[in-house]
Amino acid sequence: MARKTDSPSSYYGEPHKFDPNFRGPVHNRSCTDVVCCLIFIIVILGYIALGTVAWIHGDPRKVVYPTDSHGQFCGQKNTPNANKAILFYFNMLKCANPAVLINLQCPTTQLCVSKCPDRFATLLDAWNTQNWEYYKTFCKPGFKMGSKSPIDVIRDEDCPSMIVPSRPFLQRCFPDFITRNGTLTVANQTIFKDGQNNKRSVKDLKEAATGISSLLNAKEVGMKIFEDYANSWYWILIGLLITMAASLVFILLLRYTAGALLWIIIFGVITAVAYGIWHCYSEYRALSKKSGANMTISDISIHTDFSIYLQLSQTWFIFMISLCVIEAIIVLILIFLRTRLCIAVALLKEGSKAISYIMSTLFYPIITFLLLAICITYWAMTAVFLASSGNAVYKVTPSDDNCMYANLTCNPKTFNQTNITKVCPGSQCLFAFYGGESVYHRYIIVLHLCNLFVFLWLVNFTIALGQCTLAGSFASYYWALNKPDDIPACPLYASFSRAIRYHTGSLAFGSLILAMVQMVRIVLEYMDHKLKGSQNACARYFLCCLKCCFWCLEHFIKFINRNAYIMIAIYGKNFCTSSKDAFFLLMRNVIRVAVLDKVTDFLLFLGKLLISGSVGVLAFMFFTKKIPVIQEEVPSLNYYWVPLVTVIFGSYMIAHGFFNVFAMCVDTLFLCFCEDLERNDGSSSRPYYMSPSLHKILRKGEEGAKSSAAS
Secondary structure, eight states, rough: OOOOOHHHHHOOOOOOOTTTTTTTTSSSOOOOHHHHOOOOOOOOHHHHHHHHHHHOOOOTTHHOOOOOTTBSSOTTTTTTTTOOOEEEEEEEEOOSTTHHHOOOOOSSSSSEEEEEOOOEEEEHHTTTTTTTTHHHGGGTTTTTTSSHHHHHHHHHHHOEEEEEEEETTTTTTEEEEETTTTTEEEESSSSSETSSSSSSEHHHHHHHHHHHHHHHHHHHHHHHOOOOOOHHHHHHHHHHHHHHHHHHHHHHHHHHHHHHHHHHHHHHHHHHHHHHHHHHHHHHHHHTTTTTTTTTGGGOOOOOOOGGGGHHHHHHHHHHHHHHHHHHHHHHHHHHTTTHHHHHHHHHOOOOOOHHOOOOGGGGGHHHHHHHHHHHHHHHHHHHHHHHHHHEHHHESSSSOTTTTTEEEEEETTTTSSSHHHSSTTTTEEEEEOOOSSHHHHHHHHHHHHHHHHHHHHHHHHHHHHHHHHHHHHHHHOOOOTTTTTTTTSSSHHHHHHHHHHHHHHHHHHHHHHHHHHHHHHHHHHHHHHHTTOOOOHHHHHHHHHHHHHHHHHHHHHHHHHHHHHHHHHOOOOOHHHHHHHHHHHHHHHHHHHHHHHHHHHHHHHHHHHHHHHHHHHHHHHTTTOGGGGGGGSSSOOTHHHHHHHHHHHHHHHHHHHHHHHHHHHHHHHHHHHHHHOOOOOOSSSSOOHHHHHHHHHHHHHHHHHHHHHH
């Protein structure tokens, strides 16, 4: 006797029953997940307290401004160094240390000065000469000539053993390296004398200050980039406004020309990528015939001028292969989804119609952006204040490497009274960093982790609030039987009010789960960074598997949360119940999910690429002066890629903001459609809320998908 198998509905819950009183989002609802709401409020109050404590103990000046060997800021008002804003290192040759790149602290005396030295000189040459008046301006305050011999002065670092022509960067004096005709020079010299009057090459100084010279290069690039932004910000803003207008027009056109427009997008992207392949091949073929263009990218040093790389045939070959892979992926996806595109087009058209009736939803991303900006700003400020907490810590800095007291904590006020100066002649008690041994400072890492975790929680809550608000608005549209007459007034405001008033706890619950997974991923990324040099292949493999698993878990939770927020917006139930209902509803309609979910996402992604790519091409032609009509309006730039990359990235983010509203609309309408099929049968007593055209094409697509699955 054959065993009776359970129906799919028994596994994934019973379908929704017909309810004559159901008219969309429930208005009479109660607060959900109250306990999580209270915890969320307590955490926010604690976060405010954390920021207050960090503000009390921290001082951002410790991060921004340089500090001399006594822990005093350079150039700050009401301090002895008020008129001395630049930090000077006594012996630059001691700065060849990786720590220079971390906190710019060198194991040598540091002094605040009003200007950097502009000449080569040594203490031995300047002693008892006319140059002494200039040289002594770089000695410690209060030093008097004749109290010590020159050798003792150099040992005790009362004065620098030598000075080198320097220029200020980050309010610090760094050697003024200049390359002339391929030769490295400082003040047009290649040879100089060190503190012992020995001749040294500028290359020795370059090698000793590799970290500092890299900072100088960064400064030069940074200044040029800043200049480019200052000269082109107006045109960047125009490009972003064009993107905003194009995105808005695109969504509005979808209502009337959805099919034609989406096919134009598909063929437009395919044609654009194909043209890119042909152009890269042409450049590669032309450069392959030129001498010197066959060098590989690894054969040349890193340059900020990208035009250098464009002169290599290998660069265009890499571009060509990359575009071929992208083209192949797009074509294969379209081949497999060709029968489902019409279904996705119908749903996108219905979504465009919903947005046209509730235009205020297009501007809700501005609210999300402002809330996210507040979260990011508060987190960054708290992190800076936490990092700058603590008192000045001083360490013993000996004149040689044989001192047993090296790097021990010391007190500069009583240092000369200890035996350290006798055991280690020439040693000093110099400022090292800001910190301390208090309980607050011992748990500073924990406070940083708390700051990061609450930040992730708040960011996810902000996104969840936006999704729930938009879902409630579009659900109000769908469940209006006579559109647009039955659509309630101000659906966006009503949905936002319901989400804040009743469902803060549920949104906090869902965002908490996601924040915990993201926090684990960050910890795993940190551990992976630390284990990169490890030889333990088993540990690295296990860590890689964990990273992969948590990446999948994060995306699965995002998918569940997104649909749970839609159910919360409609029915007002708690997070767990809404998650279960959404999951079961999707599983009862798994064929439709397979048909629509990724197809619509793919089409919207192509739309983002087309808009941002079109604006990017327009910006490229403008900034490279390839538009004859407005060539004279193009600003003078050091790197044209600076405003170009900014426009492309900004355009994609703006298009993503608009299309994210569209994607939320489509997801909401899809869930409502699935429920509509379960609740109603299309009769006069139980009419469908969807449009007849949408019902026809979705039914047709479902039958086609079932037949394909059966075959």
